[in-house]
Amino acid sequence: MRLVQITDCHLYANPDAQSRKGLPLRQLHAVLERARALRPDVVLVTGDVSQDETSASYRHAFEAFSGFDCPWFWFTGNHDRAQLMTDLHEIHDEVDLDHWRLLILDTQVPGQVHGELGQTQLQELAWRLEEDDRPTLLAMHHPPVEVGSAWMDAIGLTDREALWQTLAAYGQVRGIVFGHIHQAFAARHASPFGEIAVYGCPSTSDQFLGGSPEFAVDEASRPGLRVVDLEGDRFSTWVERVDV
Numbered sequence: 001m002r003l004v005q006i007t008d009c010h011l012y013a014n015p016d017a018q019s020r021k022g023l024p025l026r027q028l029h030a031v032l033e034r035a036r037a038l039r040p041d042v043v044l045v046t047g048d049v050s051q052d053e054t055s056a057s058y059r060h061a062f063e064a065f066s067g068f069d070c071p072w073f074w075f076t077g078n079h080d081r082a083q084l085m086t087d088l089h090e091i092h093d094e095v096d097l098d099h100w101r102l103l104i105l106d107t108q109v110p111g112q113v114h115g116e117l118g119q120t121q122l123q124e125l126a127w128r129l130e131e132d133d134r135p136t137l138l139a140m141h142h143p144p145v146e147v148g149s150a151w152m153d154a155i156g157l158t159d160r161e162a163l164w165q166t167l168a169a170y171g172q173v174r175g176i177v178f179g180h181i182h183q184a185f186a187a188r189h190a191s192p193f194g195e196i197a198v199y200g201c202p203s204t205s206d207q208f209l210g211g212s213p214e215f216a217v218d219e220a221s222r223p224g225l226r227v228v229d230l231e232g233d234r235f236s237t238w239v240e241r242v243d244v
Contacts, residue, residue, distance in 0.1 A: 004040040005226040007179030008203035013056035046179035047077025047141035077141040107142040115142025129170040182208035201226040
């Protein structure tokens with residue numbers, strides 16, 4: 001089972017609009033061309049689909065993602081408007097991956113850049129993990145760990161410690177994938193059942209400079225995607241970059 005993660009497209013209504021360093025829609029199409037060549041079974045879009053929060057920007061994304069021969073799923077980041085997305089394509093909170101399951105968590109705080117899960121959603125996560133012990137991946141927009149950039153860590157997941165306390169009771173969670181940081185990232189978080197792998201993904205638009213204390217664009221990095229291969233009770237993952 002192969003999952004491909006796409007994130008942080010930041011599209012505009014104008015298909016020729018520029019971002020800080022590139023052309024978001026053109027770059028998205030280049031990344032998706034590479035993604036199709038990887039023959040995914042599932043495509044997951046982890047938020048910030050739009051930059052200007054317009055119906056037209058989501059239409060561009062919907063038409064691009066609909067070119068896949070496999071199911072695709074999306075959910076909101078801090079820049080997104082959920083209703084405009086669901087008008088085109090349903091937002092799911094779970095994806096059945098045969099031997100695995102993917103649970104999607106909503107970290108959006110309307111009108112804010114940072115993310116939060118909240119006590120209600122954390123309790124629901126515990127219930128969902130109680131009912132099914134299959135190997136599990138979690139997906140969310142905001143990073144559940146510090147990533148080493150002061151400005152980004154300030155707008156990450158504010159209740160990440162509560163998330164890790166919730167997960168401490170369940171051994172089936174193998175990894176977490178997220179967006180928001182516009183860069184490749186890998187870490188491991190200790191739990192009573194062993195380490196949980198945590199992965200960030202390059203954006204299809206601009207890349208952020210890792211380790212920078214202040215906001216900075218990484219002009220040397222290229223757009224990309226993350227591949228996750230699920231095999232038995234284990235998974236492997238890597239990042240692929242795309243020339244534009």
